Amino acid sequence: MNSPDRETVLDQSARKRAEISYLEGDAGRLARFYREWASSYDLDVGSERYSAPMIVSELAGAVQTAYLASERGAITVLDAGCGTGLVGVQLSRFGFQLIDGFDLTEEMAGNARRTGVYRNIQVDVDLNGALSQYPTASYDITVCCGVFGLGQVRPDGLRELARVTRPNGFVIASTSRRYLKATSFEDELRRLQRGGVVMPAQCLADGRYIADEYAHYWVLRIAP
Numbered sequence: 001m002n003s004p005d006r007e008t009v010l011d012q013s014a015r016k017r018a019e020i021s022y023l024e025g026d027a028g029r030l031a032r033f034y035r036e037w038a039s040s041y042d043l044d045v046g047s048e049r050y051s052a053p054m055i056v057s058e059l060a061g062a063v064q065t066a067y068l069a070s071e072r073g074a075i076t077v078l079d080a081g082c083g084t085g086l087v088g089v090q091l092s093r094f095g096f097q098l099i100d101g102f103d104l105t106e107e108m109a110g111n112a113r114r115t116g117v118y119r120n121i122q123v124d125v126d127l128n129g130a131l132s133q134y135p136t137a138s139y140d141i142t143v144c145c146g147v148f149g150l151g152q153v154r155p156d157g158l159r160e161l162a163r164v165t166r167p168n169g170f171v172i173a174s175t176s177r178r179y180l181k182a183t184s185f186e187d188e189l190r191r192l193q194r195g196g197v198v199m200p201a202q203c204l205a206d207g208r209y210i211a212d213e214y215a216h217y218w219v220l221r222i223a224p
């Protein structure tokens with residue numbers, strides 16, 4: 001890509017990311033926003049060195065090797081807010097084979113479906129509400145990448161991710177630095193720990209996220 005084109009893509013990506021923070025977690029507005037972005041999302045975030053899908057997938061691989069008894073191909077993974085499937089593709093490269101996903105919009109999830117790495121994808125699923133489509137303790141690992149972001153999912157979405165993950169399984173989630181500062185995510189995490197839902201968290205702090213933004217990557221073990 002030559003320089004003016006590259007700048008246009010960079011501008012567009014930065015503008016889009018800024019716009020999200022004003023959507024206030026409203027499912028209708030978020031769905032409209034991502035519906036429009038779906039066709040150029042991969043190109044846009046790719047141009048800004050979007051590192052989060054690789055980091056989240058590498059953490060999932062490390063967690064499986066370090067703690068889980070089943071071989072990687074037999075581990076069930078839920079990709080919450082799977083978008084166009086950037087995380088699923090990385091998980092699949094690392095040997096995960098049983099990957100399900102959900103998203104708010106068909107347009108983003110349709111791209112994920114076309115990657116061919118997902119077993120099942122559900123749409124119109126809002127993480128700001130109950131994940132009633134998913135029974136308790138369904139997955140070994142739940143990943144949530146780029147979804148706890150300003151204007152998107154509120155911190156209490158974490159509780160639902162923990163619910164659908166089995167005891168001794170793991171939730172792996174990114175939170176951008178700005179999100180962490182502006183929301184009560186860490187309070188929610190402390191509540192879940194005090195309530196015996198998750199064990200004390202491990203965290204890869206201030207890792208690369210996108211462009212010049214940094215994020216925390218949380219690895220939460222569900223209590224036995």
Ligand SMILES: C[S@@+](CC[C@H](N)C(=O)[O-])C[C@H]1O[C@@H](n2cnc3c(N)ncnc32)[C@H](O)[C@@H]1O
Pocket residue numbers: 025027030031034052053080081082083084085086087102103104105108125126127128144145146147152153
């Ligand atoms: C920044 S994208 C990240 C997509 C993918 N996880 C990745 O890392 O490329 C955020 C995704 O979360 C979805 N999303 C946003 N708010 C959501 C919500 N409340 N419930 C479910 N999905 C949501 C959007 O539709 C979008 O596909």
